[in-house]
Amino acid sequence: MSFNLKDIISIRDFSKSDVEYILDLAEEMEPIAKSEKVSHVKDGKLLGVMFYEPSTRTRLSFETAMKRLGGDVVGFNQKQGTSVQKGEVLYDTAQIVSQYADAIVLRHDMEGAARFISDNVDVPVINAGDGAGQHPSQTLLDLYTIKRTFGGLKNKKIAIVGDLKYGRTVHSLVYALAMFNCEIIFISPEQLQMPSEILDDLKRLKCKFTIKSSFIDNIEDVDVIYMTRIQKERFPDPKEYLKVKGQYTLTKNNMINTDAILMHPLPRVDEINFDVDSLDNAMYFKQAFYGVPVRMALLDSII
Numbered sequence: 001m002s003f004n005l006k007d008i009i010s011i012r013d014f015s016k017s018d019v020e021y022i023l024d025l026a027e028e029m030e031p032i033a034k035s036e037k038v039s040h041v042k043d044g045k046l047l048g049v050m051f052y053e054p055s056t057r058t059r060l061s062f063e064t065a066m067k068r069l070g071g072d073v074v075g076f077n078q079k080q081g082t083s084v085q086k087g088e089v090l091y092d093t094a095q096i097v098s099q100y101a102d103a104i105v106l107r108h109d110m111e112g113a114a115r116f117i118s119d120n121v122d123v124p125v126i127n128a129g130d131g132a133g134q135h136p137s138q139t140l141l142d143l144y145t146i147k148r149t150f151g152g153l154k155n156k157k158i159a160i161v162g163d164l165k166y167g168r169t170v171h172s173l174v175y176a177l178a179m180f181n182c183e184i185i186f187i188s189p190e191q192l193q194m195p196s197e198i199l200d201d202l203k204r205l206k207c208k209f210t211i212k213s214s215f216i217d218n219i220e221d222v223d224v225i226y227m228t229r230i231q232k233e234r235f236p237d238p239k240e241y242l243k244v245k246g247q248y249t250l251t252k253n254n255m256i257n258t259d260a261i262l263m264h265p266l267p268r269v270d271e272i273n274f275d276v277d278s279l280d281n282a283m284y285f286k287q288a289f290y291g292v293p294v295r296m297a298l299l300d301s302i303i
């Protein structure tokens with residue numbers, strides 16, 4: 001098997017064998033991610049991180065991944081303190097970082113930003129989230145979590161719950177689930193349903209899905225419950241956010257009748273009660289750890 005992508009922009013650019021290649025390599029990376037082995041494969045290499053939006057997991061796990069491989073990191077995690085404040089445009093900032101670093105990881109609020117930059121710089125670019133667009137490295141770690149739990153990905157039944165309109169993690173994830181013949185139950189308030197163009201794509205891909213708005217009665221018979229946060233920052237009108245805020249909250253009691261694993265890309269706000277954390281099937285912190293070996297596999301493949 002080989003991996004042929006130069007940039008990691010959208011999960012839709014991946015073939016099934018590209019996905020399988022990264023997931024297999026991530027498994028080899030796990031001992032390094034856990035500090036059980038030391039790697040020098042990226043000695044002397046630099047990763048440029050450009051984060052125009054807040055992040056905990058994505059930025060820190062990319063930085064951890066690069067350092068665990070022997071490389072180092074330069075970059076910024078907010079516009080403040082950079083020449084963006086003097087009016088420098090994304091194109092110019094990316095040109096500069098590409099002069100210093102061997103690859104760029106970009107998070108930006110504008111959908112399409114990572115594709116635009118990858119078309120205009122000579123180093124590989126990884127999309128770490130572009131507005132409500134895509135978040136491909138999150139999708140790969142989500143798949144890795146499912147694969148590590150069940151031993152495979154095929155034919156799983158997955159309930160995806162919450163903000164399906166603005167959530168980029170789920171906009172990425174569904175295309176990958178379609179590749180592996182998974183069945184999806186979309187559960188959201190009516191105002192936050194999955195965009196119709198994505199549903200049309202899923203129909204073309206012959207992915208089996210249903211759309212629901214009631215929550216607890218639709219999560220009993222699934223392999224995975226994938227909760228998401230309502231993306232407050234993407235609502236054009238704050239009053240619209242208040243109408244949907246807190247509609248779905250999962251408690252330990254709600255999990256009594258299901259063996260499903262519970263995933264969440266995090267951060268959580270009020271979707272999962274803290275009493276759920278002690279359950280064996282609460283996977284979200286482990287899922288966040290899996291971001292390290294998966295991002296090591298990506299960095300190893302493109303740098």
Ligand code: CP
Pocket residue numbers: 054055056057058059129138265266267
């Ligand atoms: N899942 C995720 O993208 O988290 P961060 O926003 O903290 O990077």
